[in-house]
Amino acid sequence: MGQELLEVVTFSGTIKKKFPLVEVYYQDDNGHKQNLMCYVYDVFTRHITVKGMPHYIITNAPNESPLFEKISDPASRDIDHGNQSQGIGIILCSTSINRLRTKTNILHIPELDILLEPTIFGVSISGAVPTCFKQNIEVVLANHIAPILLKDESDKQLFAAENTHTLQEDLNFLWGQESLGILPNEIHSEDKIAIDIFLDTVQRDTTTGKFTVRLPWNNKKYMLTENLQVAAARTRRQQEIMIKDRSYGEAMCAAKIELESGDYIEMVDTTSQNNNVKYYLPFRGVRKDSNTTACRMVMDASSKASASDISLNQALYQGPNLILDLAFCLLRFMLGTFGVIADIEKAFLRILIAECDRDALRFFWYDDPYNRRSKLITYRYKAVMFGSVSSPFLLAAVLQKLIKDDCENIIVREALERSIYVDNVVYATNSEDTILQFFGDSRILLNKGNFNLR
Structure with a gap:
């Protein structure tokens, strides 16, 4: 019409x-x-x-x-x-x-x-x-x-x-x-650029299967300021909350230790100079009613000193929406007699960020979280973090590439492509044997990319 x-x-x-x-x-x-x-x-x-x-x-x-x-x-x-x-x-x-x-x-x-x-x-x-x-x-x-x-x-x-x-x-x-x-899945010119950046720069370790990606920078990359003072001030405010609420403080400390022990973050030698873009991220803790995660550190990549400044999120392409519609996943799940609901453990953190982009993922932590006079120590993310506008795209793109490159079973490949929502796998069928084979094959496949399906 x-x-x-x-x-x-x-x-x-x-x-x-x-x-x-x-x-x-x-x-x-x-x-x-x-x-x-x-x-x-x-x-x-x-x-x-x-x-x-x-x-x-x-x-x-x-x-x-x-x-x-x-x-x-x-x-x-x-x-x-x-x-x-x-x-x-x-x-x-x-x-x-x-x-x-x-x-x-x-x-x-x-x-x-x-x-x-x-x-x-x-x-x-x-x-x-x-x-x-x-x-x-x-x-x-x-x-x-x-x-x-x-x-x-x-x-x-x-x-x-x-x-x-x-x-x-x-x-x-x-x-x-x-x-x-999430806005409809339309491929705009900027989305095409984000896809091209990913395909041109993604790397994979032949031994571990780990993926390394670049941040999808746009033309505002070199307008990005360090945001150091804002990040330091908000980190101190978080410290006050941690001191006043001991249970929250302990949960935050545990979350930071888990990131460090998992080799997802690293301490930064601030005396070493380079030409990489630098940006300091404020953070906050998000408590979860979960058996696996008590508290999660969520970084604020939209932080900036003033309205005229540029935040990290503004300097990145968001990328196209490659995430399946949740309603689609749930409708398909309702149609089967046997189902499996699983999640990919720490899916974002399983993807490494290229060395040259890590200085844009800096944040402060405390030498002593419960001492207001303790100095701030600089860390940075080595992996895809929570809070970046491009993180969902990077995860979805890596999973799609892994499935396309490594999955030889056409039935499992097509089922996985229709069943992954962010870091969850939601699948159902009418055969118990099929569902068991699907979970087993999917777990083996994701393990090849250093992901753990549980």
Whole structure:
């Protein structure tokens, strides 16, 4: 139907973007075909449909209901664009369905763990997928759309609430809802540069399998100032917190010792001079309710002395979003009978930073954390750290390269490519033997790159 240029507020500011216009057909309560004009603003990973759900509900529900006759069957191919239909007209998210629900009461069928919600498009089904339909599930591609809603509806009775949002507000809200706030996976010119830098500079130790990467510097690299005074002042403030909260202080000291014993950081000889870019990072501790990590040191790579200065994050390319959609991973996991959820231990820290870039990852620590007069000692990261804007890209790029270069089993390779979310592996299948083989083969593969899947 064409495109329209709109201004959209994103996490990184206001941008102008062309959105495709599409016409979506649906069947109303009276069985008539209706159309709806929409903007396509993103591509959703997958959606699942279950064949036979309306008949299952009607047959197994303990009581009859007039809503049964109006259930919309998402597996039907009788609506949308005829023979072009994939069985899905519109998928409603929780925010949309509240605005499109009619005044008819929702019906909960606890015996089936099913919820029937009347909308202007018919009665939608939500709830658990019955065990008997596990083999009737289909996964289809879908697009995120924002409907062009009229200011004055012709039939007020169709809506349970007035439409008080504009299309612009809908787009601004919906833009940041999926993928945990990560922008859509679009390869821009800067992303292409980040990929080229990675491919041109990535190295691998032939003995240990470890990867070494360069920071993806942009043209602001040499505008970066040391940020020394800001980092020192904030490090002292952290010390005050550690002194006042002893348990926090002990957790922070343990986190620093773990980094040092793992050879992820190193002490810096500040008397030795070089021409490398230098930057000092403030840090803070983030406590985790985890059996493996009590506290994590998170570096602030966005720190700078003034608004006119450049932070480390501003001097780096973020790189393209190579991280799978979380919803995609979870939907695929729901489809299998047997599943595995594992994480890659200290995944970021398993990737080394090239020697020439390590001085941009400096930070201060205390000679004596509980003595306010103790001097500050300079350390630097040897590995990819938490807090850098480019870290997620570097991890994802290394994992993709490892899988591509070392995985000879095509089935495992394709499964891994669809199952890694950041540093987690989420995979399910209907065979117990297959899931055990997948985990074993994946662990061996990741170990070749100095990663530990647990």
